[in-house]
Amino acid sequence: MPITVEDVSFSYTRNTQLGSIVLDRVSMNINQGEFLVIMGEIGSGKSTLVKHFNGLLKPLSGKVTVDGYNATSVQVRKLVGMLFQFPQQQLFGRTVFEDVAFAPSNFGISGKELLTKVIESLKLVGLDENIVSKSPFSLSNGHMRLVALAGIIAASPKYLVLDEPSTGLDPKSRNELFKALREIHATGITVVVVTHNIHHVLPLATRVFFMERGKIAFEGSPEDYFLSGYSQVQDIPLLMRELRKSGLDVNDDVFTVEEAFREIMHIKKMRTGT
Ligand SMILES: Nc1ncnc2c1ncn2[C@@H]1O[C@H](COP(=O)(O)OP(=O)(O)OP(=O)(O)O)[C@@H](O)[C@H]1O
Ligand SMILES: [Mg+2]
Incomplete structure (x- = not known):
């Protein structure tokens, strides 16, 4: 099982007082090649859960592994790419090139190979290679988010986790983003996305999870999701x-x-x- 979550509980206050438990004995497996959609109520623990997939948070009890490694181990950082709700905050470079090249250059790639990696990543998310010399902050909101995504892809992760990636985007940018996710998934990367926009990902979704108060209330196929009482469409x-x-x-x-x-x-x- 590539990503396994076994009986994980979590509390931000690191105690188990009544009311402070944010994840309550959650178990799930994510298989290679899946396109997993996580939905749920506000404050139900979706972001907290996905932050366990690359060790950003550590379970209070239970265990998370990625390809057999404990999720907090250093190997997992390269395996799991993570895009947050406002990925603009993940940008820092003077140019798009600097931003997208950051992770692969940290992994020792340089010169022509690095340039190729950057251009490939931009193309994969649907951006024109001509933007490499622009400041990422001069771009539209939607394109900034795609640059942040390209930067994550350039590190060649095996798993891509996105937490509400389309928040605040206009419909056109939203379509571009989900198109980029389709392309990324088609290259074999396992995708986990927290989103309320299930209709954008329905043709790709392999399974849907619905969270309620720190527990997985529903898990099943997209078809079953629409027939379940949890469907919000x-x-x-x-x-x-x-x-x-x-x-x-x-x-x-x-x-x-x-x-x-x-x-x-x-x-x-x-x-x-x-
Ligand atoms: N850094 C934090 N410190 C303390 N409590 C937190 C922290 N982050 C989240 N919480 C609390 O943990 C619970 C779960 O939050 P989480 O952000 O995981 O939910 P979510 O399902 O992602 O919600 P949303 O739909 O708003 O994104 C909420 O009650 C929230 O208030
Ligand atoms: Mg959240």
Whole structure:
């Protein structure tokens, strides 16, 4: 199991007084190649949970491992790339090149190989290589976020974890970001994303988790998620339009969860033959 979370509890106050437990005996596994979506209520512990995947937080009890290493061990830092809610705060370079080159140069890559790595990473997230000499702070909000993402990808992580990556973006930038995630996942990187915008990632999602008060309240396929009481997508027509835009041939003249479910299952059947 590439990422395993075993019976993890966590409290910011490092004690187990009533009310201070933020993660309450959470267990989950993330398999290689998955595109995992974590949803949940505000304050339910989503950010706290994903910060355990690269050792930013340490469990009060229980264990998190990545490829067999304890998540707090140094090897895991290279394996797991993490993008936060306001990745602009992760930018610092005078130029886009400096920013994206930072991690690979720390891993000993230099010269032409470094330039190639930077350009490849920018292309993968959908940015033009011509922006390398620009200041990242002169770019639009959406492009700044893509530069931060390129910087993480340039370090060649095996796992990419994103915590509400589309917060505060306009619809166009949001689409660009989720398109970048599709491309990144297609290269074989395992993706874990905390997001409320499930309709953007539905065609890719392998599993959906829904958190409630520090526990995993639901875990299952996207189809089951829509049939569960946890589904928060009220706007089914919007969902169907997004699915069409992402290239799935669904009927977007659909207004109920049941109809949407049938459409999605139909597409799944055509794709997988099962
Ligand atoms: N640094 C901190 N110190 C103390 N308590 C914190 C800290 N960060 C989060 N908490 C508390 O831990 C609980 C879980 O927070 P967390 O940020 O993990 O939730 P979340 O599901 O990511 O919420 P949101 O949807 O708002 O992003 C909340 O009650 C929050 O107030
Ligand atoms: Mg959060």
